[in-house]
Amino acid sequence: MTKILVIEDEPSxxxxxxxxxxxxxxxxxxxxxxxxxxxxxxxxxxxxxxxDVMLPEADGYAVLSSLRQHPDTALIPFIxxxxxxxxxxxxxxxxxxxxxxxxxxxxxxELLNAITSRLTKQAPIxxxxxxxIQLQHSNLLKDEFIGTASQELRGPATNIMMALKLLRQASxxxxxxxxxxxxxxxxxxxxxxxxxxLDLHYLGANERPLQPEKLNLQTWIPAIVEPFKTQAQKRxxxxxxxxxxxxxxxxx
Numbered sequence: 665m666t667k668i669l670v671i672e673d674e675p676s677x678x679x680x681x682x683x684x685x686x687x688x689x690x691x692x693x694x695x696x697x698x699x700x701x702x703x704x705x706x707x708x709x710x711x712x713x714x715x716d717v718m719l720p721e722a723d724g725y726a727v728l729s730s731l732r733q734h735p736d737t738a739l740i741p742f743i744x745x746x747x748x749x750x751x752x753x754x755x756x757x758x759x760x761x762x763x764x765x766x767x768x769x770x771x772x773x774e775l776l777n778a779i780t781s782r783l784t785k786q787a788p789i790x791x792x793x794x795x796x797i798q799l800q801h802s803n804l805l806k807d808e809f810i811g812t813a814s815q816e817l818r819g820p821a822t823n824i825m826m827a828l829k830l831l832r833q834a835s836x837x838x839x840x841x842x843x844x845x846x847x848x849x850x851x852x853x854x855x856x857x858x859x860x861x862l863d864l865h866y867l868g869a870n871e872r873p874l875q876p877e878k879l880n881l882q883t884w885i886p887a888i889v890e891p892f893k894t895q896a897q898k899r900x901x902x903x904x905x906x907x908x909x910x911x912x913x914x915x916x
Contacts, residue, residue, distance in 0.1 A: 665691040671701030698722030717746040741782040820854040
């Protein structure tokens with residue numbers, strides 16, 4: 665239900681407006697002065713605010729000015745209710761960001777038309793605002809992913825540098841071959857990580873359709889498992905894999 669806040673210090677008029685709006689299916693709440701109305705608007709997500717200009721504690725201009733300064737309330741449609749809609753009053757309210765004025769006394773149809781008009785104009789603004797929030801959230805997830813990916817890519821690169829250092833110090837062909845094998849494994853691991861990042865990029869950008877391709881698991885799985893075997897050995901653990909002959913899978 666559409667939530668509407670009515671800030672009006674005259675009890676009879678406030679109750680009349682609340683009754684009209686409630687009968688039209690709106691979820692309504694009233695406030696008798698500017699401070700109470702401001703507190704409600706800052707704690708409850710209203711879709712529209714009707715506010716008298718002349719109010720105790722804080723007038724309508726102060727309420728509007730305060731709401732427009734906070735991101736959570738800056739976009740709420742705001743309609744002034746006033747008995748003196750002079751050119752100066754209207755200009756002052758519009759400069760603060762008021763959306764409309766209703767001059768007292770007003771008819772029920774004028775009230776409802778003003779509300780409907782503002783809500784209709786507000787709908788695309790709300791959609792754009794929600795889209796901006798979604799994009800901000802997507803950018804946050806993207807930053808987190810880049811941080812994680814950087815750490816994952818740093819692992820193979822570090823191992824490659826270490827293997828190169830040990831390769832220079834190798835004293836026999838067996839050590840040399842072992843370090844060369846390790847270099848190949850870590851290079852393959854790095855390339856696979858980069859390819860996965862590219863696949864995610866293309867998937868997010870819809871730049872190319874995904875094409876299934878056959879993988880030979882007998883050569884693919886050992887290359888992935890090997891670095892983890894080394895880590896397991898350092899912890900005095902054993903990691904093994906058993907792949908059936910001619911095992912293959914589809915990669916998407």
